[in-house]
Amino acid sequence: MLENDVSAPAMNTTIYLKEYQVPDFLISQVDLEFVLSPDNTRVKSRLKVTRNGAHDRALTLCGEKLTLISVAINDESVAADAYEQTDMSLKLPAVPNEFELVIETEIAPQQNTELSGLYRSSGNYCTQCEAEGFRRITYFLDRPDVLAEYRVRIVAPKAACPVLLSNGNPVAQGDGPDGLHWAQWHDPHPKPSYLFALVAGDLQFIEDQFTTMSGRDVALKIYTQSAYINKCAHAMASLKRSMAWDERVYGREYDLDIYNIVAVDDFNMGAMENKGLNVFNTKYVLADTDTATDADYEAVESVIAHEYFHNWSGNRVTCRDWFQLSLKEGFTVFRDQEYSADLGSRAVKRIQDVQVLRAFQFKEDSGPMAHPIRPDSYQEINNFYTATVYQKGAEVIRMLHRLLGADAFRRGTDLYFADFDGQAVTTEDFVHALERASGVDLTQFRRWYSQAGTPIIKVEQHFGDGVLTLSLQQSCPDTPGQTDKLPFHMPIEVALFSPDGKKLVAQTLSFNQAEQQFRFDNLACKPVVSVLRYFSAPVKLEYKQSNADRLHLIKYEDDGFVRWESMQQLCLAMIQPALTTGELDPRAYQRVRDAFEALMTDPNPSDKAVLAEMLTLPPAAYIAELASRVDPAAISAVRDRCIERLAKDLEKYFHALYADNNTALDTDAQSLAARRMLKNRALFYLVETGQTAYYALASHQYHAASNMTDRLAAFTALVQSHYPDRDALISDFYETWQHEPLVLDKWFAIQAMRPSSEALREVEDLLHHSDFTLTNPNRVRSVLGAFSGNLAGFHRLDGKGYALLVDYVIKLDQINPQIAARLVSSLNSWRRFTEPYASRMRTELARLNMVSQLSSDVREVVSKALS
Numbered sequence: 126m127l128e129n130d131v132s133a134p135a136m137n138t139t140i141y142l143k144e145y146q147v148p149d150f151l152i153s154q155v156d157l158e159f160v161l162s163p164d165n166t167r168v169k170s171r172l173k174v175t176r177n178g179a180h181d182r183a184l185t186l187c188g189e190k191l192t193l194i195s196v197a198i199n200d201e202s203v204a205a206d207a208y209e210q211t212d213m214s215l216k217l218p219a220v221p222n223e224f225e226l227v228i229e230t231e232i233a234p235q236q237n238t239e240l241s242g243l244y245r246s247s248g249n250y251c252t253q254c255e256a257e258g259f260r261r262i263t264y265f266l267d268r269p270d271v272l273a274e275y276r277v278r279i280v281a282p283k284a285a286c287p288v289l290l291s292n293g294n295p296v297a298q299g300d301g302p303d304g305l306h307w308a309q310w311h312d313p314h315p316k317p318s319y320l321f322a323l324v325a326g327d328l329q330f331i332e333d334q335f336t337t338m339s340g341r342d343v344a345l346k347i348y349t350q351s352a353y354i355n356k357c358a359h360a361m362a363s364l365k366r367s368m369a370w371d372e373r374v375y376g377r378e379y380d381l382d383i384y385n386i387v388a389v390d391d392f393n394m395g396a397m398e399n400k401g402l403n404v405f406n407t408k409y410v411l412a413d414t415d416t417a418t419d420a421d422y423e424a425v426e427s428v429i430a431h432e433y434f435h436n437w438s439g440n441r442v443t444c445r446d447w448f449q450l451s452l453k454e455g456f457t458v459f460r461d462q463e464y465s466a467d468l469g470s471r472a473v474k475r476i477q478d479v480q481v482l483r484a485f486q487f488k489e490d491s492g493p494m495a496h497p498i499r500p501d502s503y504q505e506i507n508n509f510y511t512a513t514v515y516q517k518g519a520e521v522i523r524m525l526h527r528l529l530g531a532d533a534f535r536r537g538t539d540l541y542f543a544d545f546d547g548q549a550v551t552t553e554d555f556v557h558a559l560e561r562a563s564g565v566d567l568t569q570f571r572r573w574y575s576q577a578g579t580p581i582i583k584v585e586q587h588f589g590d591g592v593l594t595l596s597l598q599q600s601c602p603d604t605p606g607q608t609d610k611l612p613f614h615m616p617i618e619v620a621l622f623s624p625d626g627k628k629l630v631a632q633t634l635s636f637n638q639a640e641q642q643f644r645f646d647n648l649a650c651k652p653v654v655s656v657l658r659y660f661s662a663p664v665k666l667e668y669k670q671s672n673a674d675r676l677h678l679i680k681y682e683d684d685g686f687v688r689w690e691s692m693q694q695l696c697l698a699m700i701q702p703a704l705t706t707g708e709l710d711p712r713a714y715q716r717v718r719d720a721f722e723a724l725m726t727d728p729n730p731s732d733k734a735v736l737a738e739m740l741t742l743p744p745a746a747y748i749a750e751l752a753s754r755v756d757p758a759a760i761s762a763v764r765d766r767c768i769e770r771l772a773k774d775l776e777k778y779f780h781a782l783y784a785d786n787n788t789a790l791d792t793d794a795q796s797l798a799a800r801r802m803l804k805n806r807a808l809f810y811l812v813e814t815g816q817t818a819y820y821a822l823a824s825h826q827y828h829a830a831s832n833m834t835d836r837l838a839a840f841t842a843l844v845q846s847h848y849p850d851r852d853a854l855i856s857d858f859y860e861t862w863q864h865e866p867l868v869l870d871k872w873f874a875i876q877a878m879r880p881s882s883e884a885l886r887e888v889e890d891l892l893h894h895s896d897f898t899l900t901n902p903n904r905v906r907s908v909l910g911a912f913s914g915n916l917a918g919f920h921r922l923d924g925k926g927y928a929l930l931v932d933y934v935i936k937l938d939q940i941n942p943q944i945a946a947r948l949v950s951s952l953n954s955w956r957r958f959t960e961p962y963a964s965r966m967r968t969e970l971a972r973l974n975m976v977s978q979l980s981s982d983v984r985e986v987v988s989k990a991l992s
């Protein structure tokens with residue numbers, strides 16, 4: 126035990142998958158009436174309840190932060206001594222087997238800063254019910270396996286709330302007395318409470334329509350406040366593309382007459398797939414060339430698609446319990462990834478998805494919160510919307526897709542949707558459907574759902590007498606509560622290349638043992654082996670590949686992922702030894718330098734966006750993830766030195782690359798974006814030379830830019846360099862964009878990510894800036910989230926970065942516990958750091974743990990981090 130250890134001040138209760146029980150009661154019909162008002166909204170709920178099975182247990186409903194007004198069973202009022210109320214539940218003993226329950230409650234949306242349940246954002250009403258927000262609206266069986274048909278009536282002042290929306294189709298609307306008006310909605314599809322939504326306020330909309338494959342017309346609307354309404358066109362176009370793609374690729378058609386999307390400023394996550402009424406963070410709807418970068422456009426496209434795809438993978442077929450979250454999230458992320466890959470450059474999409482997986486999921490898997498994609502237990506479900514459930518979940522579906530092949534996979538998903546439509550099911554139901562449709566035995570594959578940790582694959586090759594033998598070995602590190610893991614079943618994509626660059630063989634190896642050998646016969650000479658093409662499994666590869674082989678693959682592979690990965694390996698071979706020696710090995714450096722030069726002088730680069738990725742050193746976070754002990758100062762110093770040397774040594778090539786791509790020769794948007802990406806990569810290196818001429822070039826680009834991609838790239842490069850006019854530039858950006866919240870978020874984040882020990886002082890100033898607020902999650906993420914990911918700025922010998930974060934976590938926990946808990950997790954990996962960082966991180970976690978009034982969200986993270 127470490128010195129100032131203390132026992133946790135409070136305990137959370139843990140919920141276990143193995144204790145799942147079917148609900149004691151079911152609810153088939155829900156009638157809700159809302160009379161909206163900021164401080165006392167009345168909610169009247171009329172439920173049709175039936176006992177589920179033969180038992181005499183009480184009916185216990187969930188409810189939090191509710192003021193109970195009245196309860197009635199079959200129109201007879203229930204006296205207060207006939208029910209038991211706690212701050213989390215309402216218990217009705219001895220209810221009939223079938224009855225109508227009417228409950229009236231009062232809530233205060235204006236006071237709801239957690240942004241869960243019914244809350245206000247920029248004066249408008251909206252809801253967020255996943256995972257357990259509905260219980261903050263009314264008493265209910267707030268669990269995903271209770272599915273009901275909803276009718277909703279909303280009453281509100283017409284002047285303040287001209288728009289009244291809920292799930293499903295509009296039924297009626299009219300005016301009432303005293304300036305009130307009302308609207309009624311009906312959702313014919315039975316749904317769990319987490320998919321309920323209500324929106325009311327002064328909103329504008331844009332409108333379009335889509336004709337489904339069976340010829341039904343669907344009205345599409347995107348609502349937002351009037352200031353943003355001219356930025357919704359890209360989201361609308363994305364929605365129509367998504368609808369067509371899901372018909373073509375999965376045979377899935379939309380099932381209501383209207384599809385509404387609402388974009389709000391204050392939202393804990395990216396977006397929410399409520400049936401027929403998606404609610405979005407503005408970040409994933411609004412886009413125009415003036416304010417959004419190419420990356421923002423892509424993010425909007427993928428999140429719009431993601432939420433649309435949930436209509437089938439999530440809504441029509443939903444989760445039995447929250448342990449099954451990856452059933453809808455892993456599958457839907459896989460679907461949106463493939464959608465984006467089909468739309469743009471498949472290789473770049475794969476590279477970027479792998480980068481996200483490595484940066485966030487691998488880190489989670491090696492820390493105190495590691496869990497399988499189907500967790501066995503949780504304390505606070507909000508903490509389990511993780512990179513593991515989402516991104517690794519998607520990788521697991523991707524492996525199934527590869528092992529079965531596209532056709533059998535499609536037969537499997539058809540069977541899954543047909544068999545489980547309208548039901549709340551498990552990941553086992555999904556895997557079993559694929560098994561039945563394909564005939565492939567997935568018994569061993571199922572371990573991906575129950576075992577946590579990132580498998581490590583060792584690869585060795587032996588060549589002789591025309592035979593290549595590939596030996597694969599797998600192991601998986603222990604994770605909290607799990608040791609001695611069994612081998613996984615995974616597809617390993619392999620190709621062999623001849624010395625003159627011809628692809629001789631390409632094959633999927635079905636790897637399912639601790640150790641396995643694969644033979645390739647009749648080879649004329651020793652081939653160059655490419656392993657884990659397309660990143661076919663979410664693993665770490667330990668492969669002592671020669672640098673010559675890496676260069677060969679950079680030159681000849683047709684898989685962009687492997688070309689990029691080979692370049693990353695060359696870079697790591699330069700960076701990693703220097704972390705301990707403090708010296709760059711001249712030959713390792715020269716290899717990277719020459720490879721960069723070769724790439725930049727290639728007259729016909731196959732994909733400019735892949736090239737831009739290949740000219741990027743591995744991110745500091747990934748270098749940290751691969752290190753046995755993380756020395757943040759060493760990582761930043763080595764990485765910075767490499768960048769500076771490459772920038773200076775290759776200046777003329779970067780300059781040429783910049784010039785060649787600083788023109789608008791391409792006609793399609795995708796090639797133009799790839800060109801911008803490459804040009805801005807070159808600009809970054811040019812600015813890193815520290816030469817006045819390049820500061821001027823970047824400054825010119827900043828001022829002359831016709832789009833946010835170019836403007837922001839120049840701004841970022843300058844702000845994160847030693848540019849002498851840095852302060853003036855920061856002021857200029859602020860003056861120009863202060864009225865655009867999403868652009869201002871970028872302004873905050875770029876400063877908070879400044880790779881220097883100066884970042885702390887700047888972040889302290891930003892936290893006191895008049896535009897900073899703890900009540901807007903995007904703003905919190907752009908300052909505190911960005912800062913906690915800043916390896917050079919956040920990790921200081923004096924530990925002041927950690928202390929600042931914890932100070933704000935304590936404040937934020939009173940306002941928004943979900944966001945507070947996410948910020949704490951940046952300290953989770955403290956054990957992996959060198960001293961004094963590890964002790965300083967632990968000290969701050971211990972200080973946080975001493976706070977007596979912590980939310981269950983933060984309590985779970987901090988107690989697991991310290992355990």
Ligand code: PHE
Nearest residue numbers: 255256394395396397398510
């Ligand atoms: N289900 C949402 C999505 O993926 C994410 C979300 C979870 C939003 C919880 C809000 C709250 O797509």
Ligand code: ZN
Nearest residue numbers: 431435454457
């Ligand atoms: Zn989702």
